[in-house]
Amino acid sequence: MRRMKKDIEDEVLPNDMSGAQLNDESYEGSAGIVLKKGPWTSTEDDILVDYVKKHGEGNWNAVQKHTGLFRCGKSCRLRWANHLRPNLKKGPFAAEEERLIAELHAKMGNKWARMAAHLPGRTDNEIKNYWNTRIKRRQRAGLPLYPPEVSLHALQESQHSQSTGGLNGGDKMHPDFLQKNSYEIHDAIFDSLKDNQGILPYVHELSDISVYGNKLKGLDSSQYCSFVPPTSPKRKRLKESTIPFIDSCAMNKKDLYPFDQIQDNNSDKIAQSFGMQAPLDPGLSSHSSMCYSHSLSNGNSSTSKPYEAMKLELPSLQYPELDLGSWGSSPPPSLLESVDDFLQSPTAISTLESDCSSPQNSGLLDALLYQAKTMSSSKNHCSDKSSNSSTATPGDRADSSILNVYETEWEDYADPVSPFGATSILNECPALRANANSLNGQLPVQTFTG
DNA sequence: AACCGACTCAACCGCTAGTTT
């Protein structure tokens, strides 16, 4: 489609430099030269290709001098990198590429250039566009960002790298190494979580956490209510070691991620970013239990960047149990069990009790867990009144209901004639359906839809 | 046919890190 416009341009513009130069989209360069902006014509492309053939890549600012091409160096570099360089793959991403992107994003976050390095022929821009589009789609559908196998694999890998021990060597590791070790997380965390694998949002780039081991060891596992991946700070590009790390409620208020600011203007956006479907409940948002701790406040300069400078990025939060079928044909491995394990684990319960006071704070998973907790506690109350309570524990009831829903979900999503995009809001928000299905109206359905 | 919203993608912008002077 771009091509169509370009072809038209090429027809209109004379096949000489004036065509490339004279365009209404132009601006004055540093030397007073009017540089062109906007789409490239094939004439300009040819000029740039010729230049690179002769002089090689780099020194992009010299392109204008040598060729008379009225484009800034930046623009030339971008054009070459994204469109003109050889061996570029065009066209839609293959399924394998999509899977790889998800996996890489789970590991790296929004490191498009690094991801592109793993996808021959693909550009960072392409990957970024793809991912952003995909994120929008999935968030609209209330789906997690990552396919279950990716999240599970990522978490398992993280556990493996943890179990094999080894502190990482700091920031100077090879990127591949960083990838491998980026899941490293302190024992204190995984000790409390190892029975819950597959349920927690994937945490990546945790390589610094080991640095804080002593600090972490003093913390109760229940404090690790949830994680968010590194939210790539916009203004300060940090090394791989920068780890926004959630230590729920361990920090005093000024150490918390400034949700009060977010809520003012961007709560909906942020909520969406975290996979939430609804505006934050104003009544609950004020005591954000999702406490973001960028560091453990040990004064480490690598993590001392003020929160104000951070910008919330679309998170790598993922809720694998919710990703059903939209990522391929393989069923989510062990996820249901993982959910069960997590919900039944004392750690999880205590976490729920102590930290997850509201689902509004951390996305669908927390919402789900919160609901499970609510259901559980409500059931406890209800069971006092209800004489025909089953032998199953409240948690069991809730869990199995939810899990059954997920199993059904999977079938629904896997049904080729039932694209998730067309499913009901209940499909898009399984927790809602879990409530509706399992509680039979006993409990108020807590909605977080719009 | 016209309108509208979602989507895609190319390109730009602001910024940082690294290098050179």
Next chain:
DNA sequence: AAAACTAGCGGTTGAGTCGGT
């Protein structure tokens, strides 16, 4: 050491397309 320059990254924007109404 500091300023200037360069390359590159990630976020954002805007034009074009497509499908639904």
